[in-house]
Amino acid sequence: xxxxxxxxxxxxxxxxxxxxxxxxxxxxxxxxxxxxxxxxxxxxxxxxxxxxxxxxxxxxxxxxxxxxxxxxxxxxxxxxxxxxxxxxxxxxxxxxxxxxxxxxxxxxxxxxxxxxxxxxxxxxxxxxxxxxxxxxxxxxxxxxxxxxxxxxxxxxxxxxxxxxxxxxxxxxxxxxxxxxxxxxxxxxxxxxxxxxxxxxxxxxxxxxxxxxxxxxxxxxxxxxxxxxxxxxxxxxxxxxxxxxxxxxxxxxxxxxxxxxxxxxxxxxxxxxxxxxxxxxxxxxxxxxxxxxxxxxxxxxxxxxxxxxxxxxxxxxxxxxxxxxxxxxxxxxxxxxxxxxxxxxxxxxxxxxxxxxxxxxxxxxxxxxxxxxxxxxxxxxxxxxxxxxxxxxxxxxxxxxxxxxxxxxxxxxxxxxxxxxxxxxxxxxxxxxxxxxxxxxxxxxxxxxxxxxxxxxxxxxxxxxxxxxxxxxxxxxxxxxxxxxxxxxxxxxxxxxxxxxxxxxxxxxxxxxxxxxxxxxxxxxxxxxxxxxxxxxxxxxxxxxxxxxxxxx
Numbered sequence: 273x274x275x276x277x278x279x280x281x282x283x284x285x286x287x288x289x290x291x292x293x294x295x296x297x298x299x300x301x302x303x304x305x306x307x308x309x310x311x312x313x314x315x316x317x318x319x320x321x322x323x324x325x326x327x328x329x330x331x332x333x334x335x336x337x338x339x340x341x342x343x344x345x346x347x348x349x350x351x352x353x354x355x356x357x358x359x360x361x362x363x364x365x366x367x368x369x370x371x372x373x374x375x376x377x378x379x380x381x382x383x384x385x386x387x388x389x390x391x392x393x394x395x396x397x398x399x400x401x402x403x404x405x406x407x408x409x410x411x412x413x414x415x416x417x418x419x420x421x422x423x424x425x426x427x428x429x430x431x432x433x434x435x436x437x438x439x440x441x442x443x444x445x446x447x448x449x450x451x452x453x454x455x456x457x458x459x460x461x462x463x464x465x466x467x468x469x470x471x472x473x474x475x476x477x478x479x480x481x482x483x484x485x486x487x488x489x490x491x492x493x494x495x496x497x498x499x500x501x502x503x504x505x506x507x508x509x510x511x512x513x514x515x516x517x518x519x520x521x522x523x524x525x526x527x528x529x530x531x532x533x534x535x536x537x538x539x540x541x542x543x544x545x546x547x548x549x550x551x552x553x554x555x556x557x558x559x560x561x562x563x564x565x566x567x568x569x570x571x572x573x574x575x576x577x578x579x580x581x582x583x584x585x586x587x588x589x590x591x592x593x594x595x596x597x598x599x600x601x602x603x604x605x606x607x608x609x610x611x612x613x614x615x616x617x618x619x620x621x622x623x624x625x626x627x628x629x630x631x632x633x634x635x636x637x638x639x640x641x642x643x644x645x646x647x648x649x650x651x652x653x654x655x656x657x658x659x660x661x662x663x664x665x666x667x668x669x670x671x672x673x674x675x676x677x678x679x680x681x682x683x684x685x686x687x688x689x690x691x692x693x694x695x696x697x698x699x700x701x702x703x704x705x706x707x708x709x710x711x712x713x714x715x716x717x718x719x720x721x722x723x724x725x726x727x728x729x730x731x732x733x734x735x736x737x738x739x740x741x742x743x744x745x746x747x748x749x750x751x752x753x754x755x756x757x758x759x760x761x762x763x764x765x766x767x768x769x770x771x772x773x774x775x776x777x778x779x780x781x782x783x784x785x786x787x788x789x790x791x792x793x794x795x796x797x798x799x800x801x802x803x804x805x806x807x808x809x810x811x812x813x814x815x816x817x818x819x820x821x822x823x824x
Contacts, residue, residue, distance in 0.1 A: 441454050
């Protein structure tokens with residue numbers, strides 16, 4: 273961050289006592305002392321102020337521990353390390369979804385057509401009824417996306433000597449029933465080494481993005497394609513992955529987030545301008561896979577500074593845009609961290625440019641970044657940091673206006689500087705201003721999973737409507753489309769309806785939380801007459817309404 277945007281040193285010293293509290297200084301080890309090394313923690317918010325932390329063991333078992341809002345084990349949903357009924361790989365991240373707050377779904381790192389690809393575990397370690405689940409097709413490094421009504425969606429791709437380039441997707445019900453599945457041979461070529469990423473489409477389906485091989489150039493390059501699989505199992509963008517980014521050299525390492533309106537924004541590493549080295553690019557597409565107005569046709573730079581930029585990560589800002597963090601080697605070959613804020617229309621938020629802003633420029637290597645929104649338009653980042661010569665865990669909080677809250681040092685704040693290696697951080701947002709963070713910790717042997725919570729008064733004490741409130745507000749209306757601004761504090765399905773004054777439902781759709789002031793469209797089957805209407809959202813036992821006025 274530029275110095276003019278940070279608190280002066282004297283003021284920082286004066287307010288250091290009010291720094292956002294941790295649940296436990298230096299982190300808290302989860303569970304009893306293990307008999308073998310633990311690794312690859314993943315954190316998923318449960319929608320009720322807590323989170324589930326899952327991990328792998330050295331013998332490739334999987335364990336899960338539920339934590340409360342302070343990052344401490346609370347005896348909720350979880351199980352001791354157990355053997356999974358499918359193949360796991362030590363270097364792969366956990367593949368996990370929480371389609372409900374009582375069901376954890378775990379995915380295989382690779383599966384054949386004769387082996388399970390998913391299982392659902394209950395507290396104590398028993399599989400849920402109907403699980404594990406196999407598909408009549410192989411699966412390599414799939415992505416899991418929570419669907420509606422306890423469903424889980426899975427999408428993967430691979431090239432092999434039998435089906436060659438193939439895209440695969442399925443929807444699994446809460447009872448383990450395969451409700452839909454497809455195996456689509458693709459003329460679009462891709463490589464196993466290039467991962468896909470996927471996110472919700474906001475209506476119970478998914479949107480995936482991945483690199484593919486484009487042989488049309490003189491030497492061939494990797495470009496980007498997208499694919500959508502709806503809650504009904506349809507493919508509105510076609511059975512063939514839709515190419516959306518064509519540029520010189522290889523576009524790789526894409527990551528994607530939902531925009532809250534049925535579309536998505538994704539970022540990737542892009543060396544299309546050789547003089548720049550590799551840059552960070554982004555693209556925003558709508559529910560029809562069309563570029564959102566204001567965006568370059570083949571994406572546009574988030575950062576095009578000299579030197580190498582890579583490893584982009586992003587989190588939604590709650591308004592259709594996203595915060596992006598990446599590794600930046602323009603000044604230090606070891607790699608610093610920079611960030612930027614890209615709005616829904618492709619413009620930069622005030623104060624940001626394609627040079628990016630400094631997030632951490634401390635000596636040594638910074639990497640393994642993970643991100644989560646803060647519930648108020650800003651974000652938290654957590655990373656592995658070697659400024660001390662030892663691998664530690666640091667975090668930073670950036671507010672919606674791009675500044676740092678009181679008590680947060682310019683190069684981040686140490687969550688742990690314990691002896692040994694701390695690595696593989698993972699983060700999840702629980703409520704406005706509160707996150708839970710987990711990491712692998714080798715301060716003792718065997719390696720354990722540690723957690724902590726960070727709570728920042730800069731967001732939790734912000735004036736206005738209470739944190740965690742279900743909210744809906746009018747955002748515009750035309751004859752055939754009504755838009756509302758929606759905040760869903762919890763994961764899970766919510767129903768949004770438009771009613772006339774007689775109580776008749778004129779439009780209805782389901783969306784998936786959490787959302788933070790996201791714009792959601794309610795398409796109409798017939799033209800909306802001028803008059804007064806009411807938009808209503810319901811999630812769990814909560815509801816909220818807003819008045820909608822349709823003018824001539």
